[in-house]
Amino acid sequence: MIIKTPSRLHLTLIDLNGSIGRIDGGVGLTLEKPRLVLEMKQKGDEIAVKFKNRQNLPVNVVADYEDKIRTSASRMMEYLHLEGGYSFTVHETYPSHSGLGSGTQLSLAAGKLISDSDNYQISVPQIANIVGRGGTSGIGVASFDKGGFIIDGGHHHGEKPDFLPSSASKASPPPIIARYDFPLDWKVVLVIPHLEKHVSGEKEVNIFQKYCPVPLEEVQSLSHILLMKMMPAILEKDLEMFGEAVNTIQNIGFKKIENQLQNPVISKIMQHLRDAGAPGVGMSSFGPTIYAVTDSPQDIVSAARDTIKDVGGHIIETRAQNSGAVKE
Known part of the structure; x- marks a missing residue:
């Protein structure tokens, strides 16, 4: 099985x-x-x-x-x-x-x-x-x-x-x-730089204990963006609006903390992908994986190669999967 x-x-x-x-x-x-x-x-x-x-x-x-x-x-x-x-x-x-x-x-x-x-x-x-x-x-x-x-x-x-x-x-x-x-014609480019540090185990527990609770106004702002921007953008297949929502949430609430605790290389890669034309760029969880949502994956893959030439890493071109695990 x-x-x-x-x-x-x-x-x-x-x-x-x-x-x-x-x-x-x-x-x-x-x-x-x-x-x-x-x-x-x-x-x-x-x-x-x-x-x-x-x-x-x-x-x-x-x-x-x-x-x-x-x-x-x-x-x-x-x-x-x-x-x-x-x-x-x-x-x-x-x-x-x-x-x-x-x-x-x-x-x-x-x-x-x-x-x-x-x-x-x-x-x-x-x-x-x-x-x-x-x-x-x-x-x-x-x-x-x-x-x-x-x-x-x-x-x-x-x-x-x-x-x-x-x-x-x-x-x-x-x-x-x-x-x-999720729209299948929106592609997702993953950039996984080779960085020594990662957050897991006791280190992750300590971060939650140190930085929480986050300010209520940031939670409220994030909820507003999710409900009135990100979710409608998916239903209306508005890539630019979705990308704006992704970019904005990188600097709000616990995601802001996750980004601030990362190697500075992460933020540089994210900005480089935005400059290359990716509508939305974010970091998944505590990273180091960076994702770019785009309808022009070739341009973003090319930019991604440039961004990791000094640190090394993997680049994966993928898209959403609208179904779960499959058993054979």
């Missing part, structure tokens, strides 16, 4: 002020590429993980994938009271801790393969709860489940009273309050 998952952009968290009773909330977009392809066979008495092209993968990616697969598989087996073992083969990967949501996609993929192999009818949000994903943002879970452009409604204080990243939160995946098909 094989499952193919999308990746996702996390455009912004909405409310890390929390004064009206909810926190978090997220905005995201499901992508065709890069993708994860995971195969599973019911075999032996342990959880085994293999890689199709292990020799070409960084050691940290192999270790991260192995850990997430084993952890998710173990949690699912414990929840379903299953014994025995499973053999997983990773056919396609994309970078860990890059802002593209590999951890959620990988964890859900392993959980879904096990639950489906034993004919359990478990919903994707429930699988996410079992394997421990979606505790802050629901974007990755919804991307796996439905795809498209997604906005989630965050968590009630009764379930999640503290400001924490998903990796440190045990809250259930939040409700999806809006989901739209």
